[in-house]
Amino acid sequence: MPTFTDAELxxxxxxxxxxxxxxxxxxxxxxxYGVALKVLQSQPEAEDLTQEIFLSLWQRPVDxxxxxxxxRYLIAMTRSRAIDKLRSRSRNLNxxxxxxxxxxxxxxxxxxxxxxxxxxxxxxxxxxLTQLSERQRQVIELAYDAGLSQSEIAQQLxxxxxxxxxxTRQGLLKLKQLLKDSIDEGYD
Amino acid sequence: MTEPLSPQAIATLAAGYxxxxxxxxxxxxxxxxxxDNPTLGAEVAQLQATLDRVTHDLNxxxxxAHLRSAILATATTPRLTAQFQRPxxxxxxxxxxxxxxxxxxxxxxxxxxxxxxxxxxxxHTLLQQPQTQLFSLKAVKTADTATGSFVVNLGQRQGVLVxxxxxxxxxxQVYRLWAIADGEKIPCGTLIPNSQGEVLEKFWMxxxxxxxxxxxxxxxxxxxxxxxxxxxxxxxxxxxxTQI
Numbered sequence: 213m214p215t216f217t218d219a220e221l222x223x224x225x226x227x228x229x230x231x232x233x234x235x236x237x238x239x240x241x242x243x244x245y246g247v248a249l250k251v252l253q254s255q256p257e258a259e260d261l262t263q264e265i266f267l268s269l270w271q272r273p274v275d276x277x278x279x280x281x282x283x284r285y286l287i288a289m290t291r292s293r294a295i296d297k298l299r300s301r302s303r304n305l306n307x308x309x310x311x312x313x314x315x316x317x318x319x320x321x322x323x324x325x326x327x328x329x330x331x332x333x334x335x336x337x338x339x340x341l342t343q344l345s346e347r348q349r350q351v352i353e354l355a356y357d358a359g360l361s362q363s364e365i366a367q368q369l370x371x372x373x374x375x376x377x378x379x380t381r382q383g384l385l386k387l388k389q390l391l392k393d394s395i396d397e398g399y400d
Numbered sequence: 401m402t403e404p405l406s407p408q409a410i411a412t413l414a415a416g417y418x419x420x421x422x423x424x425x426x427x428x429x430x431x432x433x434x435x436d437n438p439t440l441g442a443e444v445a446q447l448q449a450t451l452d453r454v455t456h457d458l459n460x461x462x463x464x465a466h467l468r469s470a471i472l473a474t475a476t477t478p479r480l481t482a483q484f485q486r487p488x489x490x491x492x493x494x495x496x497x498x499x500x501x502x503x504x505x506x507x508x509x510x511x512x513x514x515x516x517x518x519x520x521x522x523x524h525t526l527l528q529q530p531q532t533q534l535f536s537l538k539a540v541k542t543a544d545t546a547t548g549s550f551v552v553n554l555g556q557r558q559g560v561l562v563x564x565x566x567x568x569x570x571x572x573q574v575y576r577l578w579a580i581a582d583g584e585k586i587p588c589g590t591l592i593p594n595s596q597g598e599v600l601e602k603f604w605m606x607x608x609x610x611x612x613x614x615x616x617x618x619x620x621x622x623x624x625x626x627x628x629x630x631x632x633x634x635x636x637x638x639x640x641x642t643q644i
Contacts, residue, residue, distance in 0.1 A: 230476050237468055246461035263471050270475045292606045337457040357458040364625040381415035388450040395449050
């Protein structure tokens with residue numbers, strides 16, 4: 213795949229070039245599917261939602277100026293729609309709350325599906341996380357795996373917001389060192 | 401800030417800048433540092449690449465192989481496109497509301513947060529869209545001077561909330577925004593007032609939640625930032641809505 217930036221891909225999408233949709237899917241399909249699967253815990257539903265997200269990008273391409281950071285945008289959109297589907301699927305079972313609480317104590321063990329497909333690259337990040345302090349790892353996972361805001365994390369860990377911020381920043385700095393070589397290899 | 405910052409302090413600021421959790425003063429300090437020291441930009445880029453990599457890999461699960469071709473096939477198959485609902489009301493010119501938003505917009509400029517500048521741009525964009533709704537929020541208690549505005553466009557799936565004079569919540573409490581759609585109370589997110597009691601937050605408003613439209617909004621004080629149903633006291637409530 214050509215090394216287009218996200219903004220270039222979105223511009224190609226605006227001119228309805230199907231290959232741009234394919235390239236965007238190659239770049240972000242696994243993230244969208246992963247977030248959908250994490251929330252919905254159902255492969256068929258995660259596939260449907262992934263399809264819905266990419267088709268909505270195709271039909272209504274987002275503005276590259278406003279959404280230059282496409283990764284963050286897609287994760288937010290997928291998580292939000294997935295939670296919506298959970299709500300309509302079974303409000304009585306209170307799955308949303310259950311899902312929210314999954315991350316209160318320990319990060320969940322990966323499901324067999326997730327385990328089977330965890331790539332080597334993803335293993336590097338998981339491995340790097342184990343080298344952080346317990347608290348640094350916890351706040352990074354709560355923020356970027358479970359999708360909680362920093363104030364939600366502070367609430368959940370019953371720690372001051374400033375402390376959570378500090379752990380997150382220190383954790384990120386350490387991860388930068390740990391992942392430096394693999395990122396320099398050409399992660400765009 | 402008169403004393404030069406230690407390299408460690410600068411690195412910490414850079415990390416906070418990428419995470420997006422610096423307070424306005426720290427942002428000013430850091431942006432000045434970025435101007436004075438262009439090589440710091442490379443550090444920021446590297447931190448951003450690290451965070452993207454972590455976010456990507458923590459969420460990435462390889463989808464089944466058939467999904468890609470299914471999506472491309474659906475995208476390129478001609479079909480009837482869904483028509484957006486026409487606005488229920490004819491277009492109106494609401495000069496007062498727009499003036500209020502412009503004041504908020506100018507107020508926003510004082511924050512100097514890059515996220516907030518983005519939000520200011522979002523407000524600007526929302527104002528230019530048809531079917532944008534504006535809600536005024538007022539404090540429930542008469543002694544409370546908190547007021548706010550919420551501008552939302554469900555076509556754009558975005559809402560921006562601006563609140564003034566909101567007192568800081570107790571340490572174990574948070575403000576939460578809720579939207580009422582079809583009689584249901586839908587959580588929109590958490591509000592964190594700054595030290596001046598101001599809130600400026602952008603909310604993702606997925607159209608699926610609100611296909612019947614938003615009839616009202618309110619802010620409650622909750623014990624948990626992840627509460628999915630309002631249980632605490634209502635602090636602010638929408639008093640009027642206007643279709644722009």
